[in-house]
Amino acid sequence: MxxxxxxxxxxxxxxxxxxxxxxxxxxxxxxxxxxxxxxxxxxxxxxxxxxxxxxxxxxxxxxxxxxxxxxxxxxxxxxxxxxxxxxxxxxxxxxxxxxxxxxxxxxxxxxxxxxxxxxxxxxxxxxxxxxxxxxxxxxxxxxxxxxxxxxxxxxxxxxxxxxxxxxxxxxxxxxxxxxxxxxxxxxxxxxxxxxxxxxxxxxxxxxxxxxxxxxGKSPLTLKIGKEAFYRQLDLPVEAAYDYASKVMVESMLTRDAQEGIGAFLGKRKPEWKGE
Structure with a gap:
């Protein structure tokens, strides 16, 4: 409604x-x-x-x-x-x-x-x-x-x-x-x-x-990704890669990334926690 x-x-x-x-x-x-x-x-x-x-x-x-x-x-x-x-x-x-x-x-x-x-x-x-x-x-x-x-x-x-x-x-x-x-x-x-x-x-x-x-995606991943997308647009390419690499590292340490990769390897549907 x-x-x-x-x-x-x-x-x-x-x-x-x-x-x-x-x-x-x-x-x-x-x-x-x-x-x-x-x-x-x-x-x-x-x-x-x-x-x-x-x-x-x-x-x-x-x-x-x-x-x-x-x-x-x-x-x-x-x-x-x-x-x-x-x-x-x-x-x-x-x-x-x-x-x-x-x-x-x-x-x-x-x-x-x-x-x-x-x-x-x-x-x-x-x-x-x-x-x-x-x-x-x-x-x-x-x-x-x-x-x-x-x-x-x-x-x-x-x-x-x-x-x-x-x-x-x-x-x-x-x-x-x-x-x-x-x-x-x-x-x-x-x-x-x-x-x-x-x-x-x-x-x-x-x-x-x-x-x-x-x-259906991880809300935390969407948040991190959207922010990174707009931030890197205004950076020179070298700085953009430096920034994006740091974001990838931080993302890998989240519970949702651990869950998502584990679900992919285990061939099951992920259960997102937004953490």
Whole structure:
């Protein structure tokens, strides 16, 4: 059963901006503010709160971020931002709060000790594309589209650029940022933004399979591995090998590594303890 998270942009709404469900170690967080699923302050705060709890929840092994409607996310709520231009500082403080909170959310995904999968069915644009690029894995339908269109409205997608340039190839990322044009799912896969493209009717099934496979691994191994993956990316190759070698040694000394190797040699299923 989906649980409605109580964060609401409009207190008169009967439903929440974010739907939450947890089953078999997989936490599903569904953006629920159609038609745009814009990343308003309220929705950003809701996602941050859920990810914060998920980080220390032993029952959560994998997080899936999905959405309702035909748009995965249109990015920042431009109406919300524009409304603050009448503030005394012309909105500067609110703009800073919005962009900082969004950046913190993307960093939270990267630093979360659990894998995060984006399930995309529809358009992911601007900060919505940034959200896709920030997730560890991304699986989309064959009709999904992606763009960083800020240049079209005089607002270069500078913060989405951080995630997109770390997920896509450099020149392809620049193509998206400079033209603001929408790319289809096949191009997004070629660029490196998504892992898999599936027909719409199979999206939930494929994501569930990926999540179940990952959820069956040692949670400690996943935590160590995800942290090491992102840390070594920013190191020169020699330093990356030095760091990775130390991680391997530390990992070998964990109980789960001992159990996993013993199970492999003994041809049995491992019993993970997360230690």
């Amino acid at each position: 989906a649980e409605i998270v109580s964060f609401r942009k409009d207190p008169d709404r009967a439903d929440g901006l974010l739907l939450r469900s947890l089953r078999d170690g997989v936490l599903r967080l569904v953006l629920n503010d159609p038609p745009a699923n814009a990343l308003s302050i309220a929705l950003l705060e809701a996602l941050m709160a859920e990810l914060e709890k998920a980080g220390s929840d032993v029952d959560v092994r994998v997080v899936v971020i999905a959405s309702t409607g035909s748009v995965f996310s249109a990015g920042h709520d431009l109406k919300e931002l524009t409304a603050h231009r009448v503030d005394e500082d012309q909105g500067a403080a609110f703009f800073e709060k919005s962009f900082r909170l969004c950046a913190d959310l993307m960093l939270k995904i990267t630093h979360l000790p659990k894998p995060v999968i984006a399930q995309i069915d529809g358009l992911a644009t601007a900060a919505g594309c940034q959200l896709v690029a920030s997730c560890d894995l991304a699986i989309c339908t064959d009709t999904s589209t992606f763009c960083t269109p800020g240049v079209n409205i005089g607002l270069f997608c500078s913060t989405p650029m951080v995630a997109v340039t770390r997920a896509a190839h450099r020149k392809q990322a620049m193509e998206m940022l400079l033209t603001g044009e929408t790319i289809d799912a096949s191009t997004a896969k070629d660029f490196g933004l998504v892992n898999r493209i599936v027909p719409k009717q199979y999206l939930a099934q494929v994501v569930a399979k990926y999540a179940a496979v990952i959820a």
